[in-house]
Amino acid sequence: MSSVWSNQPFKALYTVFFVLKLVVLVPLVSLRYSLRAARSSPEWSLRVCVLAVFTREFFDYYARTRSHGLAAVQAAHVKANSQFSLAEVADPSLYSALLAPGAAKPAPVGGLWFPGPPTPETDLRHEKVVLHFPGGAFVLAFGTPTSGKDVAGVMTRHLKATRTFVAQYRLSTDDSTRFPAALQDLVTFYCHILSLGLDPKNVILSGDSAAGNLVIALLRYLEDLRSPRLPLPGGAMLWSPWVHVTAEAGRDYAGCRNSDKDVLTASVLQWGADAYLPRGKPTADTLPFISPLHHPFRTSVPLFINAGGSEAFFDSAKDFAREMAEVRGNRIRFHATDLSPHNLLMSHKGLGMNHQMEVAAKDAYSFFN
Known part of the structure; x- marks a missing residue:
């Protein structure tokens, strides 16, 4: 409303x-x-x-x-034209099952390369690339050069990434951009990255907050699809993932431990849930892609999950990590950052938690290697 x-x-x-x-x-x-x-x-x-x-x-x-900041991000993309790259819609057959075009249809989407895009002469076969999706409760845009530079700095210094691509998926602003529009965009971005000639094992997915939810959904989709044209990535990182998304998101959040001191608010999460959830009650097929808590799945992709000890999402993120770890064959690492509020990756510089960020990122690097 x-x-x-x-x-x-x-x-x-x-x-x-x-x-x-x-x-x-x-x-x-x-x-x-x-x-x-x-x-x-x-x-x-x-x-x-x-x-x-x-x-x-x-x-x-x-x-x-209802200030989503999308216009500012789009303007920043135009100004940073040398770093900007547009991902065109992939082969329609790669958007199947719940991603098949309906009210939401695949569309071109853009993002920024850090430190810069590969050139036609670049041999990407041996480069390590982080494909990062910024959070924002499905309704706020944070894919700016400033925030992207901070994220890319972490990935370069501590994950030894050659490049980072910060991908701004569509926000949920109307019925055409509700679920599964953002998930369609993640497929589009992943296809775009692979089309450049990268070895998929050298691609690490990353998402914070609501985008952590989307990365989980992308992994589930890739595992279900099992297409040779969409091979699995080398790993995935979730930073303070929003894993319990319901129609009562605001009330759910208010009932969480630490919600009274964390940086999020019930109002922004309720707005996000209202805008993102499909019309009507999610079906048994779509619910695991929307709210992955209590819906673990088998994946051969190593999954690193970070949550702050002082954030309201801590317990749900930890429970999700435990559920995933209990699935035979899964490789899961849960890293708790004591005292950190929500989203260490995006807030560590402002909060003066650079050391905590370094410890978490180095743990992710050792886990993947």
């Missing part, structure tokens, strides 16, 4: 109110959390406490005003 604040002139009025609110909050929050006893977690630094409050405020603003 659309919010009254998402339409003008109410959106402009709410934005003015939001800015004034932040001006008042800055000194109050800084003063409050200068006292360690008042902090959400006594072990958190003042910096983490303050940033958690303001991140929640921004997420709530996005949800109330």
Whole structure:
């Protein structure tokens, strides 16, 4: 359901109110959390406490005003034209079963290469590429050069990746972009990467938050499809994956341990679920692709899962990792980052958790190798 604040002139009025609110909050929050006893977690630094409050405020603003940020990402893609690459729709036969065109149809989608795209002369057969999908509750766009550069830096330094491709799938904005549109896009991006001549074993999938959910769905789809034209990747990484997506997402989140101090909000998750879930109740065939918790599956792809000890998704991510590990033949590594709130990969620089990010990434590297 659309919010009254998402339409003008109410959106402009709410934005003015939001800015004034932040001006008042800055000194109050800084003063409050200068006292360690008042902090959400006594072990958190003042910096983490303050940033958690303001991140929640921004997420709530996005949800109330339905500000998805897609126009800004698209504009950034145009400005970064030398790094931009468009993935065209693949062979229609590769979008089968639940991905077959219906209300949602495969479409061209774009992303950014870091440090830059391969040239026609590049021999990609021995390059290691991370195909990363940014989170955003299915409704927020984060595929910008700035955030992409941070992610690529981690992959280059600690995962020894030659290149990183940050792929911005379609957001859920109307019925044509509900599930399975974003999953169709992941297939499109993966086909695009393989079409360049990469050895699939040198491709590592990566996704944070809601995109971690999508990476799980892509793996399940590839395992079910078993097409020689879509061979399995060498590994996959999930960073704070959203594995329990239901029509009551906001209520589910509010009932989670750590939800009162984590950076996400019930409002943004409810918006995401409302926009992403298909019309009507998910079927038995589609539910595992939407909400993978309690729906483990067999995969020969090594799967690395990271979650923060101070985030609300921690328990569900850990439970999903355990369920997957119990499937015979699966290789699963669950890495817990103590004290980290949601999405260490995207927030480590702002939170001053560079060391924790390095430890997690190096663990992923050792796991894959």
